[in-house]
Amino acid sequence: MRRWWGVPLIVVALTGAGCSSTGPAQVSTTSDGLVHIKVGVSPSTASIAVYLGREKYFADQGVAVDLSVIQSGADAVPRLLNGSLDIALGDAVGTLQSAANNVPLRVVGTVTVSPDDPAKDYSGIVTADASIKDVAGLSGRTVAVNQLNGGAQLTAKSAIDARGGDSSKVKFVELPFPQMAAAVEAKRVDAAMVVEPFLSAGTKEGLTTVIAPQAYSVAGFPSTIFISAAKYADANGDAIGKFMTAVSAAGKAANADPAKSRTVAATFTDLPAATLQGIKLPIYAENAADTAGMTKMLALANKYGVLTKQPDMNALLGGTK
Structure with missing residues (x-):
C-alpha cells in the first residue's frame, strides 16, 4: 500500500489499473x-x-x-x-x-x-547516532522510509546527492511513520525519513535532523x-x-x-x-x-x-x- 509521504495521518494507494470511468461526467x-x-x-x-x-x-x-x-x-x-x-x-x-x-x-x-526554506520543511531525515553529522555519514547506513520506491525515498535520495552524499550507498527499508522514531532510538535503523507530526515528536525525544530533504531536493x-x-x-x-x-x-x-x-x-x-x-x-x-x-x-x-x-x-x- 502506497502512503502519502508528505502528509501525516493518511495512507494512499493510487493503484487502479484496469479500472474504467463509468460514472457521470457532468457537474x-x-x-x-x-x-x-x-x-x-x-x-x-x-x-x-x-x-x-x-x-x-x-x-x-x-x-x-x-x-x-x-x-x-x-x-x-x-x-x-x-x-x-x-x-x-x-x-x-x-x-x-x-x-x-x-x-x-x-x-x-x-x-x-x-518548501524552499529548510526551516519550513515539515519533513526530515532524523537520527540518534551522533556520528552521523551530515548526509555523507549516511553512506553504508540503513534509512527507513514509509514506502520503498515512493515519494519519500525519491526525495531522500535526491537530497542526499544534492548535499554531497551518495544515495546509492544507502540501504532503504520500509517502516510506517509511527514506528520510525522507536526504530531509530533502538538502533534497528540508523536514520529515518519522517514527516509531521512525527518530526516534531522525534526531535523532542532527542533525535537530530541530518537534513531537511524537501528544501534541498524538490523545493x-x-x-x-x-x-x-x-x-x-x-x-x-x-x-x-x-x-x-x-x-x-x-x-x-x-x-x-x-x-x-x-x-x-x-x-x-x-x-x-x-x-x-x-x-x-x-x-x-x-x-x-x-x-x-x-x-x-x-x-x-x-x-x-x-x-x-x-x-x-x-x-x-x-x-x-
Missing part, C-alpha cells in the same frame, strides 16, 4: 445556482486550504463543495472513476505510477508544494495534488477552474495566517491542540491550477528509477502542458 448545478463538486479530502493538514475555502472562497466562485474523508487511494480512485467523487487529494509520485499503469486520471491542480515541486477521473475533468473544465481559483485564494490565506490554519485543522484532524501548535504546516499552493511541476517530478522519478513504465503526461495533465 451538478442545483436550484441554489451553485456548482456542486464532490471532493475527497484527507484527515491531515494537507486539507486545510480546502476546509478554509468553505468559509467564503468557494461561495465567492459560485461553488459548493461536498467533502468526504478518504483514507486511501484504494478508496479514492474507484470513487473518482464511478463518479461518486469528482476531485480528490493524491500524491504526485503515486499518481505518476498509476498513470503509467493506464489508470484514466487527470492531475487538475496542486494542493501543497515542497517548489507538487507534493500533494488534486486528481480527477479523466471523464469528469474533460467535461467540467469551468467547474474545476472555479474550484482552483477558490483553493488558490484559500491557500494564500492559509500561508499568510498559520494561526488560522491551525484553528481550521483542529476542526477536522485528530491531532491534539498542543501537537497542532508545535508542528510545521505544509506550504499551500497559491496557484492551484498550475500542474507544470509534475513534469519535474517525472524527471526526478526517472533519474532514480522509480517508474517501471512511462505515463502519458499529455493525457495526465489534460493536454495542456
Whole structure:
C-alpha cells in the first residue's frame, strides 16, 4: 500500500489499473445556482486550504463543495472513476505510477508544494547516532522510509546527492511513520525519513535532523495534488477552474495566517491542540491550477528509477502542458 509521504495521518494507494470511468461526467448545478463538486479530502493538514475555502472562497466562485474523508487511494480512485467523487487529494509520485499503469486520471491542480526554506520543511531525515553529522555519514547506513520506491525515498535520495552524499550507498527499508522514531532510538535503523507530526515528536525525544530533504531536493515541486477521473475533468473544465481559483485564494490565506490554519485543522484532524501548535504546516499552493511541476517530478522519478513504465503526461495533465 502506497502512503502519502508528505502528509501525516493518511495512507494512499493510487493503484487502479484496469479500472474504467463509468460514472457521470457532468457537474451538478442545483436550484441554489451553485456548482456542486464532490471532493475527497484527507484527515491531515494537507486539507486545510480546502476546509478554509468553505468559509467564503468557494461561495465567492459560485461553488459548493461536498467533502468526504478518504483514507486511501484504494478508496479514492474507484470513487473518482464511478463518479461518486469528482476531485480528490493524491500524491504526485503515486499518481505518476498509476498513470503509467493506464489508470484514466487527470492531475487538475496542486494542493501543497515542497518548501524552499529548510526551516519550513515539515519533513526530515532524523537520527540518534551522533556520528552521523551530515548526509555523507549516511553512506553504508540503513534509512527507513514509509514506502520503498515512493515519494519519500525519491526525495531522500535526491537530497542526499544534492548535499554531497551518495544515495546509492544507502540501504532503504520500509517502516510506517509511527514506528520510525522507536526504530531509530533502538538502533534497528540508523536514520529515518519522517514527516509531521512525527518530526516534531522525534526531535523532542532527542533525535537530530541530518537534513531537511524537501528544501534541498524538490523545493517548489507538487507534493500533494488534486486528481480527477479523466471523464469528469474533460467535461467540467469551468467547474474545476472555479474550484482552483477558490483553493488558490484559500491557500494564500492559509500561508499568510498559520494561526488560522491551525484553528481550521483542529476542526477536522485528530491531532491534539498542543501537537497542532508545535508542528510545521505544509506550504499551500497559491496557484492551484498550475500542474507544470509534475513534469519535474517525472524527471526526478526517472533519474532514480522509480517508474517501471512511462505515463502519458499529455493525457495526465489534460493536454495542456
